[in-house]
Amino acid sequence: MATPSLSQDTAKAVLRQVEFYFSDSNIPKDDFLKTKIKESEDGLVSLALICSFSKMRNHLGLMEFKNPEDVPDDTLKAVAQTLTTSSSLKVSEDGKKVGRSTELLEAEELIEQLDSRTIAASPFEFTVKREDLEAFFNQYAKVNSVRLPRNVANKKYFCGTALIEFSAEDDAEKVLGQSLVFAGAELELRPKKDFDAIREKEAEEFERNRPSNNSNTEEKYPKGLLVAFTLKSISAGDSAKQNGSDEKKTAENGNGEEKIDDKNGSTIEEEVDEKERKSTASIYKDDMNVVLREDLKDVFKKFGAVKYVDFRIREDKGYIRFDEPEAARKAHAAAVSAEECGLVVKNFIAGLEPVTGDAEREYWNQLRGHQEKHRGSNNRIPSRGGKNNNRGGKRGWGGENGSRRGRPNKARRA
Structure with missing residues (x-):
């Protein structure tokens, strides 16, 4: 009867996987396999055991066979036949055990x-x-x-x-x-x-910097989620001076307050006027000299999920808040290594800095202070002052240039 054989792709994957298991790279770090080798008199390990490892079962299409004794005999014979072609592996005469062809160095x-x-x-x-x-x-x-x-x-x-x-x-x-x-x-x-x-x-x-068990509540905020960015014109190299002096165009893209979920420090954005947001975005969507939140999100989302873009039209600075610290680290590393020393956003370069330490603490404390203020305002009937029934009187949210009261100031960069 002919010896069973594996397909060319499967044989290649199996050979590489088993060679890795017994390689200089893996064995020193693989306590389980190292123990099995020491327990064996000839330094060989059960091939059925090797075939029961998850990656091998995936290569062989045996995901349901988690125990070595369940591996079919025909599969073992085919794997043994494949492994005999390796110069770094040794297969026993009966084809039931496998090991290194050379001894492991000190x-x-x-x-x-x-x-x-x-x-x-x-x-x-x-x-x-x-x-x-x-x-x-x-x-x-x-x-x-x-x-x-x-x-x-x-x-x-x-x-x-x-x-x-x-x-x-x-x-x-x-x-x-x-x-x-x-x-x-x-x-x-x-x-x-x-x-x-x-x-x-x-x-x-x-x-x-690991927080101690007796850290106060002020220290309980998400770490490593923030990167600060500064926009510079590609042509001029100066801080970005974006176009759009018309009052209609200066409406903030995605205007809406945000609040903090105290349980996990994540943000929950309030409902916004979708019609107004879309109107603003449609005005600037194709304008390469004006950066929108959507433009920034499109650039940064490849590094990980973007939780919030803290940015207003016509400003040259802002913050990107990711869902995971690793995404923030990746974005910063990509910006630093780029030839332009930043990431391209329309006609601008966004230079990045991580926000850590006191600057990071200040950002979250100010944001949470605004959250407490917002909660208090929810208990009162909103004012209907102003021509357009904007809350808070003629200026709506209040503050100079239409900025919202309580919005965190730009935190110091680390």
């Missing part, structure tokens, strides 16, 4: 070798896929593995810097000397040891 020596052939590349969007990065860097040298480290402050999210391990130190050095662009962004390439030093400082800073 830990210190192994780590030194791995670091010498690994580079750190950034910035990447938080949704980037490992497979896409592997395919990209494989164009320049053979890639052994791609790792996506998590954010120091929030382990749920990718930090934006990928670690690319090549098959040889010379390959890593060759790639470090190139200028590479991925998804429109010029990449910053550095040796892994430099990345490790930066991560160590970030971890130390995070521990220093």
Whole structure:
């Protein structure tokens, strides 16, 4: 009877996956597999166990078979046949076990070798896929593995810097000397040891700034969601002076107050006059010399969900508030690495600065102060003064130039 075989694509994926499991890159960090190897007299591990790992089950179409004993014999034979073609793997004579063809180096020596052939590349969007990065860097040298480290402050999210391990130190050095662009962004390439030093400082800073259990309520606000931007004309290079002196055109795009949900610090925007908002947007939509909130949101949403754009027409400064800290970090990294030192928005460059520390605290405190003020006003019958029944008398929301009372001042940039 003929030996079962895998399709070409499946065989390629399976071979690469098992080679990675037993590679210098993975075994030192894989306590489970390392233990199984030590428990075995010949250093080989059950192939059925390997095939029961989630990624292998996905490659083999065996998602329902979670236990090693459930893996079909025909599949094991086909996988064993595929793995015999590898120079880095050893398969037992009966085809039921697999392992490394060479012994593992001592830990210190192994780590030194791995670091010498690994580079750190950034910035990447938080949704980037490992497979896409592997395919990209494989164009320049053979890639052994791609790792996506998590954010120091929030382990749920990718930090934006990928670690690319090549098959040889010379390959890593060759790639470090190139200028590479991925998804429109010029990449910053550095040796892994430099990345490790930066991560160590970030971890130390995070521990220093971690709120203690007895922190007062003032400190309970979302961290890392804000970036401040300044618009500069592409042609003049000066602070943006946007057109539109007509009173009809100066109506704020998306005019509406916002309030804070005390439970999680997120914002809940009040209902706005949709007709007025659309009218303003339609006037400026095709005007390249006037930036709208929609224009800013379109540029920044590729880094993550945009919660709120704190910006008024004809101003040259504002804030972008994201849903997740990683999105804010990604946007800032992309702006810094861009050739224009910022992100293009119509005929302007938006230079970015992260808002942290006292500036960040001030922003949220002012916003919450406005929220408390707004709550108090809800208990009173609104005034009907003014020609157009605007609340608060002739000037509507009050304040000079039609600005709303209680709107947070521009917080100091960190």
